[in-house]
Amino acid sequence: MKTKKWFEYEITRHPLKEFRDLAFFCSETGECKLEEVDRDQFRRLKEILNLRGKKGLELVQIFFGQDGAVAIWKRKIKKEGK
DSSP states (O other), rough: OOOEEEEEEEEEEEEEGGTTTTTTTTTTTTTGGGGOOOHHHHHHHHHHHHHOOOOOOOEEEEEEEEEEEEEEEEEEEEEEEE
16 A cells, blocks of 8 residues: 655734734835844744644744734645555
8 A cells, every 4th residue: 555645734823912023024115124023033033943843834924014923834644545
């Protein structure tokens, strides 16, 4: 029996309070520099990535908005095939 690899997806929401200092809206023209982002916010994002990574999940995309962020994750799963 052949094993097929499929993907399983997970979508998570992260409220703005988790990223309160993250500079995703920097100026009216949308310009900002990475050094404007507080190091603590990089640490928080790293924690989220590592937590999901330990569960075998890989970040596909992250969207930031006024209320926080939405992340899309995936991981391979095996299904028995014919």
